[in-house]
Amino acid sequence: MIEVQGLTKTYGAHRAVDDVTFSARPGRVTGFLGPNGAGKSTTMRMMVGLTPPSSGSATVCGVPFAALPNPPREVGVLLDASAQHAGRTGREILAVAAQTAALPRRRVEEMLELVSLTRTEADRRVRDYSLGMRQRLGIAVALIGDPDVLVLDEPANGLDPAGIRWMRDLLRGFAADGGTVLLSSHLLHEIEVVADDIVVIGRGRIVAQGTKAELLEQAGTVVAPAEATDGAALVRACAGAGLDVVRLGDGALRVEADGTTVGRLAHAAGVPLGRLQAADGAGLEEMFLQLTADTQREDATHPEGAAA
Numbered sequence: 148m149i150e151v152q153g154l155t156k157t158y159g160a161h162r163a164v165d166d167v168t169f170s171a172r173p174g175r176v177t178g179f180l181g182p183n184g185a186g187k188s189t190t191m192r193m194m195v196g197l198t199p200p201s202s203g204s205a206t207v208c209g210v211p212f213a214a215l216p217n218p219p220r221e222v223g224v225l226l227d228a229s230a231q232h233a234g235r236t237g238r239e240i241l242a243v244a245a246q247t248a249a250l251p252r253r254r255v256e257e258m259l260e261l262v263s264l265t266r267t268e269a270d271r272r273v274r275d276y277s278l279g280m281r282q283r284l285g286i287a288v289a290l291i292g293d294p295d296v297l298v299l300d301e302p303a304n305g306l307d308p309a310g311i312r313w314m315r316d317l318l319r320g321f322a323a324d325g326g327t328v329l330l331s332s333h334l335l336h337e338i339e340v341v342a343d344d345i346v347v348i349g350r351g352r353i354v355a356q357g358t359k360a361e362l363l364e365q366a367g368t369v370v371a372p373a374e375a376t377d378g379a380a381l382v383r384a385c386a387g388a389g390l391d392v393v394r395l396g397d398g399a400l401r402v403e404a405d406g407t408t409v410g411r412l413a414h415a416a417g418v419p420l421g422r423l424q425a426a427d428g429a430g431l432e433e434m435f436l437q438l439t440a441d442t443q444r445e446d447a448t449h450p451e452g453a454a455a
C-alpha cells in the first residue's frame with residue numbers, strides 16, 4: 148500500500164507538485180499518468196525519501212520510506228535506469244544490491260534469469276548497456292528483495308515491443324500475487340493496457356483519478372448525426388443540456404454523458420444518429436489531452452477545439 152497525502156514541492160516560486168493525494172492499493176497496478184514536466188518524478192522521489200517535500204507526507208507499507216528497516220525487502224524502486232554506476236557490470240550491481248539488503252547471493256542469478264540478461268550481458272559494464280538493458284537491470288534491482296511494493300518511473304522507456312509486453316506481464320503477475328505497483332508514464336496507452344487504477348497529473352496537480360473503468364465511463368460517448376447538416380443542432384441539444392461537448396473532427400462529437408442521455412437529447416432535438424458509442428480508449432485519450440492541455444508543450448488538442 149502506498150498513501151500520498153497533500154504532497155507539495157516548491158522550487159522558488161514554482162510549484163512542481165501541488166497538494167497531491169492518492170493511494171495505490173495491494174493487488175492492483177496504479178498508473179501515474181501525466182505529460183512531460185507534470186510532476187511525476189518529483190512525486191515519486193518524495194515518496195522514497197530522495198527529495199524532501201515542502202509539505203505533505205507519503206507512506207509505504209504504512210510508514211514513511213525512511214522508517215523502513217530494510218527498504219529493498221519492502222519496496223522495489225526504479226527511478227532512473229541510467230543512475231547505476233557505469234563502470235560496474237550488471238552482475239556486480241546486483242551483487243551489491245543483494246549484499247546491502249542482506250540477501251543470499253543466489254538472488255543475483257535468479258534476477259538475471261528473471262529479466263533475461265544473458266551471462267555475457269551480465270558481465271558487461273553498464274556503460275555499454277542499451278537503455279532497454281538498463282531498464283531490465285533496474286527492474287532486477289527493484290525486485291531483488293522480493294518486495295511487496297514497486298515504484299517505477301517510466302519503466303517502459305527504451306524497451307522494444309517484446310520488452311514492453313514482458314514488463315506488462317511481469318507487473319500484472321506481481322499485482323496478481325497481491326503486490327502493489329505504482330508506475331508512471333507520459334503515454335496513455337502504456338498505462339491503459341496495464342493499470343487497474345489511474346491517477347492523472349497535470350502541472351503538479353491531480354486532475355483525475357479512479358479505476359480505469361470509471362475513467363472510461365467519464366470519457367463519455369462518441370456521437371455523430373446521420374446527416375452532417377444536423378451537426379450544429381446536435382451540439383446545441385447537448386450543450387443546451389449543460390453537457391461538455393468536444394468536436395472530434397470527423398463530424399463526430401464526444402459528449403460527457405452516457406449513451407442513453409445523449410440518445411434521448413438527439414431524439415428530442417429531432418436529430419437522427421449515425422453513430423452512438425462509448426468513447427472507450429480514444430475518448431480516454433481525448434480526455435487526457437483536454438485535462439492536461441495547459442501543460443502540453445504542443446497544443447495537441449484538435450484544431451477545432453472545444454465546441455462548448
Ligand SMILES: Nc1ncnc2c1ncn2[C@@H]1O[C@H](COP(=O)(O)OP(=O)(O)OP(=O)(O)O)[C@@H](O)[C@H]1O
Nearest residue numbers: 158163164181182183184185186187188189190333
Ligand atoms: N531540482 C529541481 N529544481 C527546479 N525545478 C525542478 C527540479 N526538479 C524538477 N523540477 C521541475 O518540476 C517540474 C516537474 O518535474 P518532474 O521531473 O517531476 O516531471 P515529470 O512529470 O516526471 O516529467 P517527465 O515525464 O518529463 O519525466 C518541472 O517543471 C521541472 O522543471
